[in-house]
Amino acid sequence: MSHKNKILVESSGLCVNFPVKKDALFSKPKYLQAATDVSIQIHRGETFGLVGESGCGKSTFANATLGLLKPSAGKVLFDGQDINELPTQQFREMRKRMQKIFQDPGSSLNPRFTVFELIAEPLVIRGGYTLSQQKEMVVRMLESVGLSEADLYRYPSDFSGGQQQRIAIARALILRPEYLVCDEPVSALDVSVHAQILNLLMDMQKKMGITYLFISHNLAVVKKICDRMAIMYLGKVVEYGDSEKIFANPLHPYTKALISAVLSIDVNSDQKRITLKGDVSSPINPPVGCRFCKRCPAARADCETEECKLTEVEPDHFVACRFCC
Ligand SMILES: Nc1ncnc2c1ncn2[C@@H]1O[C@H](COP(=O)(O)OP(=O)(O)OP(=O)(O)O)[C@@H](O)[C@H]1O
Ligand SMILES: [Mg+2]
CATH class of the missing domain: 3.40.50.300 (P-loop containing nucleotide triphosphate hydrolases)
Structure with missing residues:
Protein backbone atom coordinates (compact mmCIF):
# COMPACT_ATOMS: atom_id res chain seq x y z
CA MET A 1 0.00 0.00 0.00
CA ASP A 23 9.16 38.34 -32.95
CA ALA A 24 7.39 37.93 -36.32
CA LEU A 25 4.13 36.32 -37.43
CA PHE A 26 5.72 33.47 -39.38
CA SER A 27 8.80 32.89 -37.28
CA LYS A 28 9.20 29.55 -35.57
CA PRO A 29 7.63 29.35 -32.08
CA LYS A 30 10.24 29.71 -29.36
CA MET A 98 0.40 18.56 -0.78
CA GLN A 99 0.87 22.14 0.38
CA LYS A 100 3.15 25.08 -0.25
CA ILE A 101 4.48 28.00 1.76
CA PHE A 102 5.76 31.07 0.00
CA GLN A 103 8.67 33.41 0.35
CA ASP A 104 6.64 36.45 1.38
CA PRO A 105 3.99 35.60 3.98
CA GLY A 106 2.65 39.19 3.91
CA SER A 107 1.42 38.89 0.35
CA SER A 108 0.33 35.25 0.57
CA LEU A 109 -2.17 35.94 3.38
CA ASN A 110 -5.42 37.68 2.50
CA PRO A 111 -5.34 40.90 4.60
CA ARG A 112 -9.13 40.92 5.04
CA PHE A 113 -9.26 37.56 6.77
CA THR A 114 -8.73 37.07 10.49
CA VAL A 115 -6.16 34.50 11.64
CA PHE A 116 -9.02 32.12 12.40
CA GLU A 117 -10.53 32.52 8.92
CA LEU A 118 -7.14 32.12 7.26
CA ILE A 119 -6.19 28.94 9.07
CA ALA A 120 -9.70 27.45 9.01
CA GLU A 121 -10.22 28.09 5.29
CA PRO A 122 -8.73 24.75 4.13
CA LEU A 123 -11.03 22.98 6.64
CA VAL A 124 -14.05 24.88 5.31
CA ILE A 125 -13.13 23.97 1.73
CA ARG A 126 -12.73 20.32 2.64
CA GLY A 127 -16.01 20.44 4.60
CA GLY A 128 -17.39 18.23 7.34
CA TYR A 129 -16.16 20.19 10.37
CA THR A 130 -18.47 22.06 12.75
CA LEU A 131 -17.50 25.58 13.78
CA SER A 132 -16.44 24.43 17.23
CA GLN A 133 -14.32 21.62 15.73
CA GLN A 134 -12.70 24.15 13.41
CA LYS A 135 -11.95 26.45 16.30
CA GLU A 136 -10.46 23.68 18.39
CA MET A 137 -8.22 22.54 15.52
CA VAL A 138 -7.12 26.09 14.69
CA VAL A 139 -6.26 26.88 18.31
CA ARG A 140 -4.26 23.66 18.61
CA MET A 141 -2.41 24.45 15.40
CA LEU A 142 -1.80 28.07 16.47
CA GLU A 143 -0.26 26.86 19.71
CA SER A 144 2.00 24.41 17.93
CA VAL A 145 3.38 27.20 15.72
CA GLY A 146 4.05 29.44 18.74
CA LEU A 147 0.98 31.70 18.60
CA SER A 148 -2.06 31.60 20.90
CA GLU A 149 -5.82 31.65 21.12
CA ALA A 150 -5.62 35.40 21.83
CA ASP A 151 -4.45 35.86 18.20
CA LEU A 152 -7.53 34.22 16.65
CA TYR A 153 -9.41 37.35 15.64
CA ARG A 154 -6.49 39.58 14.73
CA TYR A 155 -5.54 40.40 11.11
CA PRO A 156 -2.26 39.53 9.33
CA SER A 157 -1.14 43.17 9.34
CA ASP A 158 -1.09 43.09 13.16
CA PHE A 159 1.80 40.64 13.05
CA SER A 160 5.53 40.78 12.32
CA GLY A 161 6.95 38.99 9.23
CA GLY A 162 8.08 36.03 11.32
CA GLN A 163 4.66 35.72 12.96
CA GLN A 164 2.95 35.98 9.55
CA GLN A 165 5.09 33.09 8.33
CA ARG A 166 3.96 31.11 11.41
CA ILE A 167 0.35 31.78 10.36
CA ALA A 168 1.14 30.65 6.80
CA ILE A 169 2.74 27.48 8.17
CA ALA A 170 -0.31 26.81 10.38
CA ARG A 171 -2.60 27.25 7.36
CA ALA A 172 -0.45 24.90 5.26
CA LEU A 173 -0.35 22.23 7.96
CA ILE A 174 -3.95 22.27 9.21
CA LEU A 175 -4.94 19.48 6.82
CA ARG A 176 -1.85 17.47 7.79
N1 LIG B 1 4.87 31.61 -16.10
C1 LIG B 1 6.02 31.80 -16.75
N2 LIG B 1 6.03 32.22 -18.05
C2 LIG B 1 7.18 32.38 -18.71
N3 LIG B 1 8.41 32.18 -18.19
C3 LIG B 1 8.47 31.78 -16.90
C4 LIG B 1 7.28 31.58 -16.10
N4 LIG B 1 7.67 31.17 -14.85
C5 LIG B 1 9.02 31.13 -14.87
N5 LIG B 1 9.51 31.50 -16.08
C6 LIG B 1 10.92 31.53 -16.47
O1 LIG B 1 11.44 30.24 -16.21
C7 LIG B 1 12.76 30.31 -15.68
C8 LIG B 1 12.79 29.61 -14.34
O2 LIG B 1 12.01 30.36 -13.43
P1 LIG B 1 11.81 29.92 -11.91
O3 LIG B 1 10.83 30.87 -11.31
O4 LIG B 1 11.49 28.48 -11.86
O5 LIG B 1 13.27 30.16 -11.30
P2 LIG B 1 13.78 30.05 -9.80
O6 LIG B 1 14.96 29.14 -9.82
O7 LIG B 1 12.65 29.71 -8.89
O8 LIG B 1 14.30 31.54 -9.53
P3 LIG B 1 14.28 32.41 -8.18
O9 LIG B 1 15.41 31.90 -7.34
O10 LIG B 1 14.51 33.80 -8.66
O11 LIG B 1 12.93 32.23 -7.53
C9 LIG B 1 13.10 31.79 -15.63
O12 LIG B 1 13.86 32.10 -16.78
C10 LIG B 1 11.76 32.46 -15.63
O13 LIG B 1 11.85 33.75 -16.22
MG1 LIG C 1 11.66 30.74 -7.35
Whole structure:
Protein backbone atom coordinates (compact mmCIF):
# COMPACT_ATOMS: atom_id res chain seq x y z
CA MET A 1 0.00 0.00 0.00
CA SER A 2 0.92 3.63 -0.36
CA HIS A 3 2.62 4.02 3.03
CA LYS A 4 5.21 1.46 2.09
CA ASN A 5 6.35 3.64 -0.77
CA LYS A 6 9.77 4.94 0.20
CA ILE A 7 9.68 7.52 -2.57
CA LEU A 8 6.94 10.09 -2.13
CA VAL A 9 7.65 12.42 -5.05
CA GLU A 10 9.44 11.45 -8.22
CA SER A 11 10.04 13.31 -11.44
CA SER A 12 11.32 11.49 -14.47
CA GLY A 13 12.61 13.28 -17.52
CA LEU A 14 10.53 16.29 -16.47
CA CYS A 15 10.60 19.23 -18.88
CA VAL A 16 8.66 22.47 -18.48
CA ASN A 17 8.81 24.89 -21.39
CA PHE A 18 7.14 28.28 -21.52
CA PRO A 19 6.17 29.72 -24.91
CA VAL A 20 7.97 32.95 -25.75
CA LYS A 21 6.30 35.72 -27.76
CA LYS A 22 7.19 35.46 -31.43
CA ASP A 23 9.16 38.34 -32.95
CA ALA A 24 7.39 37.93 -36.32
CA LEU A 25 4.13 36.32 -37.43
CA PHE A 26 5.72 33.47 -39.38
CA SER A 27 8.80 32.89 -37.28
CA LYS A 28 9.20 29.55 -35.57
CA PRO A 29 7.63 29.35 -32.08
CA LYS A 30 10.24 29.71 -29.36
CA TYR A 31 10.27 28.17 -25.92
CA LEU A 32 11.97 29.05 -22.71
CA GLN A 33 13.26 25.82 -21.20
CA ALA A 34 12.66 26.43 -17.50
CA ALA A 35 13.24 22.81 -16.50
CA THR A 36 14.84 20.19 -18.72
CA ASP A 37 15.04 16.45 -18.17
CA VAL A 38 14.80 16.67 -14.39
CA SER A 39 14.77 13.24 -12.75
CA ILE A 40 14.66 13.44 -8.97
CA GLN A 41 13.37 11.18 -6.22
CA ILE A 42 12.25 12.70 -2.94
CA HIS A 43 12.04 10.19 -0.11
CA ARG A 44 9.20 10.08 2.35
CA GLY A 45 9.93 12.04 5.55
CA GLU A 46 13.10 13.72 4.33
CA THR A 47 14.01 17.34 3.73
CA PHE A 48 15.09 17.66 0.14
CA GLY A 49 17.05 20.81 -0.71
CA LEU A 50 16.88 22.49 -4.12
CA VAL A 51 19.49 25.13 -4.84
CA GLY A 52 20.80 27.13 -7.76
CA GLU A 53 20.85 30.73 -8.86
CA SER A 54 17.84 32.87 -9.59
CA GLY A 55 15.92 31.74 -12.69
CA CYS A 56 17.42 28.24 -12.83
CA GLY A 57 14.00 26.59 -12.53
CA LYS A 58 13.60 25.75 -8.84
CA SER A 59 10.06 27.13 -8.44
CA THR A 60 9.09 25.74 -11.84
CA PHE A 61 10.13 22.25 -10.71
CA ALA A 62 8.35 22.65 -7.37
CA ASN A 63 5.14 23.85 -9.02
CA ALA A 64 5.24 20.94 -11.45
CA THR A 65 5.46 18.50 -8.52
CA LEU A 66 2.32 20.10 -7.08
CA GLY A 67 0.47 19.81 -10.38
CA LEU A 68 0.34 23.61 -10.71
CA LEU A 69 2.29 23.45 -13.98
CA LYS A 70 1.88 20.79 -16.64
CA PRO A 71 5.03 19.11 -17.91
CA SER A 72 5.95 19.63 -21.56
CA ALA A 73 7.54 16.19 -21.39
CA GLY A 74 8.25 13.58 -18.74
CA LYS A 75 6.15 12.94 -15.66
CA VAL A 76 5.66 13.51 -11.96
CA LEU A 77 4.69 10.66 -9.68
CA PHE A 78 3.22 11.28 -6.24
CA ASP A 79 3.12 8.19 -4.07
CA GLY A 80 3.59 6.12 -7.20
CA GLN A 81 0.82 7.74 -9.27
CA ASP A 82 1.27 9.98 -12.29
CA ILE A 83 -0.41 13.20 -11.12
CA ASN A 84 -1.09 14.37 -14.67
CA GLU A 85 -2.88 11.17 -15.62
CA LEU A 86 -5.30 11.11 -12.70
CA PRO A 87 -8.98 11.91 -13.25
CA THR A 88 -9.84 15.39 -11.87
CA GLN A 89 -11.62 14.14 -8.75
CA GLN A 90 -8.77 11.82 -7.78
CA PHE A 91 -6.22 14.55 -8.42
CA ARG A 92 -8.21 16.90 -6.15
CA GLU A 93 -8.03 14.31 -3.39
CA MET A 94 -4.30 13.87 -3.94
CA ARG A 95 -3.72 17.61 -4.02
CA LYS A 96 -4.94 17.82 -0.40
CA ARG A 97 -1.90 15.80 0.59
CA MET A 98 0.40 18.56 -0.78
CA GLN A 99 0.87 22.14 0.38
CA LYS A 100 3.15 25.08 -0.25
CA ILE A 101 4.48 28.00 1.76
CA PHE A 102 5.76 31.07 0.00
CA GLN A 103 8.67 33.41 0.35
CA ASP A 104 6.64 36.45 1.38
CA PRO A 105 3.99 35.60 3.98
CA GLY A 106 2.65 39.19 3.91
CA SER A 107 1.42 38.89 0.35
CA SER A 108 0.33 35.25 0.57
CA LEU A 109 -2.17 35.94 3.38
CA ASN A 110 -5.42 37.68 2.50
CA PRO A 111 -5.34 40.90 4.60
CA ARG A 112 -9.13 40.92 5.04
CA PHE A 113 -9.26 37.56 6.77
CA THR A 114 -8.73 37.07 10.49
CA VAL A 115 -6.16 34.50 11.64
CA PHE A 116 -9.02 32.12 12.40
CA GLU A 117 -10.53 32.52 8.92
CA LEU A 118 -7.14 32.12 7.26
CA ILE A 119 -6.19 28.94 9.07
CA ALA A 120 -9.70 27.45 9.01
CA GLU A 121 -10.22 28.09 5.29
CA PRO A 122 -8.73 24.75 4.13
CA LEU A 123 -11.03 22.98 6.64
CA VAL A 124 -14.05 24.88 5.31
CA ILE A 125 -13.13 23.97 1.73
CA ARG A 126 -12.73 20.32 2.64
CA GLY A 127 -16.01 20.44 4.60
CA GLY A 128 -17.39 18.23 7.34
CA TYR A 129 -16.16 20.19 10.37
CA THR A 130 -18.47 22.06 12.75
CA LEU A 131 -17.50 25.58 13.78
CA SER A 132 -16.44 24.43 17.23
CA GLN A 133 -14.32 21.62 15.73
CA GLN A 134 -12.70 24.15 13.41
CA LYS A 135 -11.95 26.45 16.30
CA GLU A 136 -10.46 23.68 18.39
CA MET A 137 -8.22 22.54 15.52
CA VAL A 138 -7.12 26.09 14.69
CA VAL A 139 -6.26 26.88 18.31
CA ARG A 140 -4.26 23.66 18.61
CA MET A 141 -2.41 24.45 15.40
CA LEU A 142 -1.80 28.07 16.47
CA GLU A 143 -0.26 26.86 19.71
CA SER A 144 2.00 24.41 17.93
CA VAL A 145 3.38 27.20 15.72
CA GLY A 146 4.05 29.44 18.74
CA LEU A 147 0.98 31.70 18.60
CA SER A 148 -2.06 31.60 20.90
CA GLU A 149 -5.82 31.65 21.12
CA ALA A 150 -5.62 35.40 21.83
CA ASP A 151 -4.45 35.86 18.20
CA LEU A 152 -7.53 34.22 16.65
CA TYR A 153 -9.41 37.35 15.64
CA ARG A 154 -6.49 39.58 14.73
CA TYR A 155 -5.54 40.40 11.11
CA PRO A 156 -2.26 39.53 9.33
CA SER A 157 -1.14 43.17 9.34
CA ASP A 158 -1.09 43.09 13.16
CA PHE A 159 1.80 40.64 13.05
CA SER A 160 5.53 40.78 12.32
CA GLY A 161 6.95 38.99 9.23
CA GLY A 162 8.08 36.03 11.32
CA GLN A 163 4.66 35.72 12.96
CA GLN A 164 2.95 35.98 9.55
CA GLN A 165 5.09 33.09 8.33
CA ARG A 166 3.96 31.11 11.41
CA ILE A 167 0.35 31.78 10.36
CA ALA A 168 1.14 30.65 6.80
CA ILE A 169 2.74 27.48 8.17
CA ALA A 170 -0.31 26.81 10.38
CA ARG A 171 -2.60 27.25 7.36
CA ALA A 172 -0.45 24.90 5.26
CA LEU A 173 -0.35 22.23 7.96
CA ILE A 174 -3.95 22.27 9.21
CA LEU A 175 -4.94 19.48 6.82
CA ARG A 176 -1.85 17.47 7.79
CA PRO A 177 -0.24 17.29 4.35
CA GLU A 178 2.40 14.68 3.58
CA TYR A 179 4.37 16.92 1.23
CA LEU A 180 5.20 20.57 1.84
CA VAL A 181 7.02 22.78 -0.63
CA CYS A 182 8.89 25.54 1.19
CA ASP A 183 9.87 28.02 -1.51
CA GLU A 184 12.49 30.22 0.14
CA PRO A 185 10.46 30.33 3.36
CA VAL A 186 12.76 32.69 5.25
CA SER A 187 14.42 34.83 2.61
CA ALA A 188 11.91 37.71 2.95
CA LEU A 189 12.20 37.73 6.73
CA ASP A 190 14.49 39.54 9.09
CA VAL A 191 17.67 37.53 9.68
CA SER A 192 16.98 37.46 13.42
CA VAL A 193 13.90 35.24 12.92
CA HIS A 194 15.37 32.83 10.33
CA ALA A 195 16.47 30.30 12.94
CA GLN A 196 13.10 30.40 14.73
CA ILE A 197 11.12 29.67 11.57
CA LEU A 198 13.53 26.94 10.46
CA ASN A 199 13.37 25.33 13.91
CA LEU A 200 9.59 25.48 13.76
CA LEU A 201 9.58 23.76 10.35
CA MET A 202 11.92 21.06 11.67
CA ASP A 203 9.77 20.52 14.79
CA MET A 204 6.60 20.22 12.72
CA GLN A 205 8.33 17.73 10.44
CA LYS A 206 9.28 15.59 13.43
CA LYS A 207 5.76 15.72 14.85
CA MET A 208 3.92 15.09 11.60
CA GLY A 209 6.46 13.15 9.50
CA ILE A 210 6.10 15.59 6.59
CA THR A 211 8.31 15.46 3.50
CA TYR A 212 9.80 18.85 2.61
CA LEU A 213 10.99 20.21 -0.68
CA PHE A 214 13.08 23.09 0.59
CA ILE A 215 14.14 25.74 -1.92
CA SER A 216 16.85 28.09 -0.78
CA HIS A 217 19.66 30.32 -1.90
CA ASN A 218 21.34 29.81 1.41
CA LEU A 219 23.65 26.81 1.25
CA ALA A 220 24.57 27.06 4.92
CA VAL A 221 20.90 26.43 5.76
CA VAL A 222 20.64 23.62 3.23
CA LYS A 223 23.74 21.98 4.71
CA LYS A 224 22.20 22.15 8.15
CA ILE A 225 18.71 20.87 7.47
CA CYS A 226 18.61 18.90 4.21
CA ASP A 227 19.05 15.14 4.01
CA ARG A 228 19.31 15.04 0.25
CA MET A 229 19.56 17.75 -2.36
CA ALA A 230 19.82 18.75 -6.01
CA ILE A 231 21.80 21.60 -7.54
CA MET A 232 20.24 23.09 -10.66
CA TYR A 233 21.83 25.19 -13.34
CA LEU A 234 19.81 26.71 -16.18
CA GLY A 235 16.96 24.23 -15.92
CA LYS A 236 19.09 21.12 -15.43
CA VAL A 237 20.24 19.14 -12.45
CA VAL A 238 24.04 19.18 -12.31
CA GLU A 239 24.53 17.31 -9.04
CA TYR A 240 22.13 15.35 -6.88
CA GLY A 241 21.92 12.95 -3.96
CA ASP A 242 22.88 12.65 -0.30
CA SER A 243 23.69 16.15 0.92
CA GLU A 244 26.41 15.09 3.36
CA LYS A 245 28.23 13.41 0.48
CA ILE A 246 27.79 16.43 -1.79
CA PHE A 247 29.06 18.90 0.82
CA ALA A 248 31.97 16.61 1.72
CA ASN A 249 32.87 15.93 -1.87
CA PRO A 250 31.35 18.41 -4.32
CA LEU A 251 32.18 17.26 -7.84
CA HIS A 252 30.52 19.50 -10.42
CA PRO A 253 32.47 22.75 -11.00
CA TYR A 254 29.25 24.73 -10.40
CA THR A 255 28.60 22.98 -7.05
CA LYS A 256 32.23 23.56 -6.10
CA ALA A 257 31.87 27.28 -6.80
CA LEU A 258 28.60 27.51 -4.81
CA ILE A 259 29.99 25.61 -1.84
CA SER A 260 33.29 27.49 -1.85
CA ALA A 261 31.32 30.72 -1.47
CA VAL A 262 29.83 29.42 1.80
CA LEU A 263 32.90 27.70 3.18
CA SER A 264 35.23 30.62 2.53
CA ILE A 265 33.18 32.67 5.01
CA ASP A 266 34.24 30.19 7.67
CA VAL A 267 37.51 31.63 9.02
CA ASN A 268 38.87 28.21 9.92
CA SER A 269 38.47 26.94 6.41
CA ASP A 270 41.46 27.05 4.11
CA GLN A 271 39.21 26.62 1.07
CA LYS A 272 39.57 29.32 -1.55
CA ARG A 273 36.49 31.00 -2.91
CA ILE A 274 35.90 30.18 -6.57
CA THR A 275 34.52 33.15 -8.48
CA LEU A 276 32.59 32.36 -11.62
CA LYS A 277 33.23 34.40 -14.74
CA GLY A 278 31.04 34.91 -17.79
CA ASP A 279 27.29 35.38 -18.14
CA VAL A 280 24.54 32.88 -17.55
CA SER A 281 23.36 31.54 -20.93
CA SER A 282 19.76 32.17 -21.92
CA PRO A 283 17.16 29.48 -21.17
CA ILE A 284 15.55 30.36 -24.53
CA ASN A 285 18.43 29.04 -26.61
CA PRO A 286 20.46 27.07 -24.11
CA PRO A 287 23.84 25.69 -25.22
CA VAL A 288 23.60 22.30 -26.94
CA GLY A 289 26.25 20.69 -24.78
CA CYS A 290 26.83 21.33 -21.09
CA ARG A 291 24.75 24.34 -20.03
CA PHE A 292 27.46 25.49 -17.64
CA CYS A 293 30.36 25.30 -20.11
CA LYS A 294 30.53 29.04 -20.86
CA ARG A 295 31.32 29.74 -17.21
CA CYS A 296 33.13 26.56 -16.30
CA PRO A 297 36.77 26.88 -15.23
CA ALA A 298 37.34 23.24 -16.27
CA ALA A 299 35.55 23.33 -19.65
CA ARG A 300 37.09 21.68 -22.70
CA ALA A 301 36.17 22.03 -26.35
CA ASP A 302 33.76 19.07 -26.45
CA CYS A 303 31.74 20.39 -23.48
CA GLU A 304 30.09 22.84 -25.87
CA THR A 305 28.77 20.12 -28.11
CA GLU A 306 28.31 17.08 -25.92
CA GLU A 307 25.88 16.85 -23.09
CA CYS A 308 26.72 14.99 -19.89
CA LYS A 309 24.12 12.75 -18.34
CA LEU A 310 23.74 12.48 -14.58
CA THR A 311 25.94 9.57 -13.48
CA GLU A 312 26.12 7.88 -10.10
CA VAL A 313 29.67 8.25 -8.79
CA GLU A 314 29.07 6.75 -5.33
CA PRO A 315 25.83 5.45 -3.79
CA ASP A 316 23.23 8.28 -3.92
CA HIS A 317 25.64 10.85 -5.36
CA PHE A 318 25.11 11.79 -9.00
CA VAL A 319 26.95 14.33 -11.13
CA ALA A 320 26.52 15.56 -14.69
CA CYS A 321 30.09 16.30 -15.73
CA ARG A 322 32.19 13.77 -17.55
CA PHE A 323 35.42 15.12 -16.12
CA CYS A 324 34.23 14.61 -12.60
CA CYS A 325 33.15 10.99 -12.74
N1 LIG B 1 4.87 31.61 -16.10
C1 LIG B 1 6.02 31.80 -16.75
N2 LIG B 1 6.03 32.22 -18.05
C2 LIG B 1 7.18 32.38 -18.71
N3 LIG B 1 8.41 32.18 -18.19
C3 LIG B 1 8.47 31.78 -16.90
C4 LIG B 1 7.28 31.58 -16.10
N4 LIG B 1 7.67 31.17 -14.85
C5 LIG B 1 9.02 31.13 -14.87
N5 LIG B 1 9.51 31.50 -16.08
C6 LIG B 1 10.92 31.53 -16.47
O1 LIG B 1 11.44 30.24 -16.21
C7 LIG B 1 12.76 30.31 -15.68
C8 LIG B 1 12.79 29.61 -14.34
O2 LIG B 1 12.01 30.36 -13.43
P1 LIG B 1 11.81 29.92 -11.91
O3 LIG B 1 10.83 30.87 -11.31
O4 LIG B 1 11.49 28.48 -11.86
O5 LIG B 1 13.27 30.16 -11.30
P2 LIG B 1 13.78 30.05 -9.80
O6 LIG B 1 14.96 29.14 -9.82
O7 LIG B 1 12.65 29.71 -8.89
O8 LIG B 1 14.30 31.54 -9.53
P3 LIG B 1 14.28 32.41 -8.18
O9 LIG B 1 15.41 31.90 -7.34
O10 LIG B 1 14.51 33.80 -8.66
O11 LIG B 1 12.93 32.23 -7.53
C9 LIG B 1 13.10 31.79 -15.63
O12 LIG B 1 13.86 32.10 -16.78
C10 LIG B 1 11.76 32.46 -15.63
O13 LIG B 1 11.85 33.75 -16.22
MG1 LIG C 1 11.66 30.74 -7.35
